Amino acid sequence: MTALTARAAPWVLATVVLTAAALVVATDHGLQPIREKVRADAVRAMLSEVPMPPYDNDPATATSAVMRHEGASYIERIYRARRGGEPVGAWLVVRAPGYSGEMRLLIGVRGNGMVTAVRLLSQRETPGYGDRIAGSEAAWLGGFEGRALDNPLRRLWSVSSEGGAFDAVSGATITSRGVVHAVRDALAWYAGSEVAAPQPPVAAPAP
Amino acid sequence: MAESGFGRDCCGVAWQGNPVLLRLLGLCPLLAVSDRVVTGLAIAILFALTMLWTQPLIAMLRDVVPVAVRLPCQAVIAACGVTVLHAAVQAALPPLAAALGVYLPVLAGCCLILVRAEESAWRRPVISAVRDAVAHAVGVIAFMAALSAVREALGHGTLLRDLELIVPGTGWSGFQVLPRGWRLPIASLPAGALLLFGAVLAVRNLIAAGRDGPAVRA
16 A cells, blocks of 8 residues: 555644544443542542431432532532431531641531531641641641530631630641531531521411 | 563663653652552553553554644543543542542643654554553653652551552451551652652662663763
């Protein structure tokens, strides 16, 4: 076979480029179900770390982006747990300022506004100090279990050196305060918009 | 293995003509993620798959593609293969894609792949191009396995940590090969990659000089 002449060059190149593009698009399309399944599995694994009252829906799909600033925290996303269609609680993904950069927290809240558990998803705190809330002081996060906006009173949602009700991890006051405030802000947002707002529809009053 | 020409080819390329060691090509994507065996091997395997995709295709098309547009065609074929691989890894193993970061898509511009395309695949029949691709893949995988094992052992004190990047669900943290607290942090830093690479190169050249005479270029 002889090589084609130079006049064919643009057409050959165009054919190669279009074929490659078609292949990439087709692959991307074919990968979509795998992508969704893997993503949902990762979410379920993450959520299973934080306990929740019994529910029968799939929270990985009962989710929406929140994207709301609340205090210094940023409520990123909510995953809702329902039982028989009634909300029983939710997981909130919250970003909060730490000592160095952002921390991401997963906060489980019951329908009544009580914290089930708090997990640290990622952090960049100082090794040996702030990062101990993910390591040797991980039990510290257990102190949030059962807390709610009125337990302790709202003005006491801070670290003890600022008159709050929470002892800071020693040497990591700023990190600890960030977490305490993040949980408070998440609860406040949840109480304000998720619990209060979507009331079941009430029949219109008779005129 | 040694009696078959193909096996000898593989050993020959892996040792005497190891593309990374002898020609210092493809260093950026390969060395950057060689601080752990899992990521080092992953990028080496992805490199191998890219070679096995590009080289036969380019060899197949060499009678059809005019010389004037052969380089863009080779680049597009390599980029297409890498993009497909990248999408597949991102879909199936998102943590691995995150750990490899930009060094996976950067394989598309890996000079080792493009140089082999131009030097070898463009000038050979398909079968021969496949053999060359396999031989180079074996060479790169062997080199990366060795380098990343040394870096991980020295830098982290473990072997095969973060295996769950490749096999999700194993909460396994790898073999502890050094006592805890004994480690050489520089080995896991980028500078350590180059230092160890230099050491591997020196050892290889010493052995090669003893065996083949001093005529080893580097």
